[in-house]
Amino acid sequence: MRSVMAEMVYSIQDEICQRLSEIEQVDYREDEWVREEGGGGRSRVFSDGTVFEKAGVNVSVVQGTLSPQAAKSMGGGHELGDADLDFFATGLSLVLHPKNPMAPTVHANYRYFERGDGTKPGSWWFGGGADLTPSYLFEEDAIHFHQVHKEVCDRHPVADHSKFKQWCDDYFFIPHRGERRGLGGIFFDNINQAEQKECFDFVKDCAASFLDSYLPILEKRIGMDYTPEQKTWQQIRRGRYVEFNLVYDRGTTFGLTTNGRIESILMSLPLTSRWEYCHDPEPDSPESELMHVLKNPRDWV
Amino acid sequence: MRSVMAEMVYSIQDEICQRLSEIEQVDYREDEWVREEGGGGRSRVFSDGTVFEKAGVNVSVVQGTLSPQAAKSMGGGHELGDADLDFFATGLSLVLHPKNPMAPTVHANYRYFERGDGTKPGSWWFGGGADLTPSYLFEEDAIHFHQVHKEVCDRHPVADHSKFKQWCDDYFFIPHRGERRGLGGIFFDNINQAEQKECFDFVKDCAASFLDSYLPILEKRIGMDYTPEQKTWQQIRRGRYVEFNLVYDRGTTFGLTTNGRIESILMSLPLTSRWEYCHDPEPDSPESELMHVLKNPRDWV
Numbered sequence: 001m002r003s004v005m006a007e008m009v010y011s012i013q014d015e016i017c018q019r020l021s022e023i024e025q026v027d028y029r030e031d032e033w034v035r036e037e038g039g040g041g042r043s044r045v046f047s048d049g050t051v052f053e054k055a056g057v058n059v060s061v062v063q064g065t066l067s068p069q070a071a072k073s074m075g076g077g078h079e080l081g082d083a084d085l086d087f088f089a090t091g092l093s094l095v096l097h098p099k100n101p102m103a104p105t106v107h108a109n110y111r112y113f114e115r116g117d118g119t120k121p122g123s124w125w126f127g128g129g130a131d132l133t134p135s136y137l138f139e140e141d142a143i144h145f146h147q148v149h150k151e152v153c154d155r156h157p158v159a160d161h162s163k164f165k166q167w168c169d170d171y172f173f174i175p176h177r178g179e180r181r182g183l184g185g186i187f188f189d190n191i192n193q194a195e196q197k198e199c200f201d202f203v204k205d206c207a208a209s210f211l212d213s214y215l216p217i218l219e220k221r222i223g224m225d226y227t228p229e230q231k232t233w234q235q236i237r238r239g240r241y242v243e244f245n246l247v248y249d250r251g252t253t254f255g256l257t258t259n260g261r262i263e264s265i266l267m268s269l270p271l272t273s274r275w276e277y278c279h280d281p282e283p284d285s286p287e288s289e290l291m292h293v294l295k296n297p298r299d300w301v
Numbered sequence: 302m303r304s305v306m307a308e309m310v311y312s313i314q315d316e317i318c319q320r321l322s323e324i325e326q327v328d329y330r331e332d333e334w335v336r337e338e339g340g341g342g343r344s345r346v347f348s349d350g351t352v353f354e355k356a357g358v359n360v361s362v363v364q365g366t367l368s369p370q371a372a373k374s375m376g377g378g379h380e381l382g383d384a385d386l387d388f389f390a391t392g393l394s395l396v397l398h399p400k401n402p403m404a405p406t407v408h409a410n411y412r413y414f415e416r417g418d419g420t421k422p423g424s425w426w427f428g429g430g431a432d433l434t435p436s437y438l439f440e441e442d443a444i445h446f447h448q449v450h451k452e453v454c455d456r457h458p459v460a461d462h463s464k465f466k467q468w469c470d471d472y473f474f475i476p477h478r479g480e481r482r483g484l485g486g487i488f489f490d491n492i493n494q495a496e497q498k499e500c501f502d503f504v505k506d507c508a509a510s511f512l513d514s515y516l517p518i519l520e521k522r523i524g525m526d527y528t529p530e531q532k533t534w535q536q537i538r539r540g541r542y543v544e545f546n547l548v549y550d551r552g553t554t555f556g557l558t559t560n561g562r563i564e565s566i567l568m569s570l571p572l573t574s575r576w577e578y579c580h581d582p583e584p585d586s587p588e589s590e591l592m593h594v595l596k597n598p599r600d601w602v
């Protein structure tokens with residue numbers, strides 16, 4: 001499974017970057033990197049292009065030894081306790097921040113984890129998900145994004161869309177703001193309740209469906225007109241994205257404390273962001289409509 | 302001491318805001334706020350003015366009950382263990398982010414803490430400090446800032462400048478970047494090794510010297526010419542400021558997890574910031590000169 005999953009994520013990275021390259025005027029910068037403790041990865045980042053302010057698609061295939069504390073904070077492997085701290089992890093992680101404030105940011109991640117040699121019960125698992133973070137709410141976009149992910153889940157008995165949708169709303173919560181980072185999507189972890197091949201097929205299907213879930217939205221929004229005030233609002237929303245990622249995101253905090261490749265971990269941060277003191281959107285404005293749904297998540301499908 | 306310290310910080314807030322109002326074209330916005338669990342504060346923030354991108358000067362006077370975990374993470378009171386979890390805290394906290402990239406950001410904080418009724422050994426202490434965060438290194442500015450703080454320390458037997466300077470370099474370290482947030486200054490905590498009045502006099506002297514340590518630097522730099530590239534570099538440095546504050550700063554993380562007033566806590570964040578993928582300053586440039594000193598702190602006095 002180690003090599004099957006690694007092959008899959010490298011190939012999805014190629015496919016996604018290929019399509020993004022067709023949309024974007026600039027080409028991506030590629031960095032292959034090696035991790036001192038074992039393994040490495042391949043980061044591809046589009047910077048300051050026509051469509052994207054910043055867009056990164058990372059693959060990593062790493063191995064090493066967990067601290068017992070790091071092992072405790074993981075999504076799976078709890079059956080193992082402090083045993084089998086050697087780990088293997090591979091995954092793809094992407095974040096796309098479009099320039100146009102009408103076009104939403106999107107994040108997706110597909111990962112496989114093993115502890116020890118991956119043979120004991122609970123010693124391997126999959127995780128992943130995708131979520132949409134707009135600055136302005138277009139209901140049809142939210143419905144489309146959630147619909148595609150529901151259809152993927154419905155094709156796989158190991159997946160439970162309503163559970164994964166709820167998990168996503170819970171995971172991307174920013175407690176100090178009382179709001180979610182975005183409109184959600186799906187989030188899942190510790191997936192090992194079926195044969196390994198079945199679990200893999202689900203995650204592969206998620207990854208293969210990513211472009212379908214996002215590109216139609218992007219294409220509808222990138223040509224829209226916007227005002228400087230709408231750009232400023234996007235920048236304030238970017239600030240909240242930074243708050244979530246630096247304070248709460250498990251992947252980010254895990255990477256920062258385990259000597260990961262900093263530039264790949266923080267590639268998720270937007271190119272620019274803004275913090276205005278006591279900024280409150282006008283009542284009944286499109287901005288406050290977004291805030292309402294970030295505070296009160298909806299079922300979109 | 303509770304009321305003596307609170308009076309001092311309110312009066313220093315007035316003095317500092319008065320001077321900043323003379324320099325800045327916009328007036329500050331003032332918010333008096335009340336904390337549900339007890340106490341409150343007074344925040345004053347200058348936004349998007351001529352001189353400052355954002356500048357906030359906060360006073361808080363709060364009380365409540367600590368969780369044993371919060372008590373453990375504090376700077377003092379370790380003698381008390383899990384006893385006397387009722388606390389009282391008052392302090393002034395300021396962050397000034399000038400627009401001009403040649404003018405450094407500055408942060409200062411002066412605080413007093415009590416647990417229980419403040420009579421047991423180790424149940425009261427002072428903390429504080431001030432540190433300078435430039436985007437470009439002007440050695441004379443660093444020397445001036447450190448010199449003023451050394452003189453304050455030298456006037457008070459309870460203070461130890463070289464220890465507090467080192468503490469500052471250690472505290473503002475960003476491990477995942479291998480660099481410090483800025484050029485340091487002084488940082489101290491758990492100050493209770495002399496009579497309470499002596500400790501207070503030291504902290505009061507620090508607070509009263511703040512404007513002397515910073516204003517001459519600001520006045521020299523605010524009129525300087527700069528290029529768009531230098532402004533971009535400042536924005537990247539702002540990003541590192543955000544990284545430190547959201548990931549490592551004890552005051553920020555304490556506030557985020559203890560239901561503090563979010564807008565006052567995050568007032569420290571810059572108005573705008575920037576994350577460029579794999580940005581590396583040119584060798585021998587002024588930007589890399591700054592990076593060198595952030596990675597290798599110097600003794601300035």
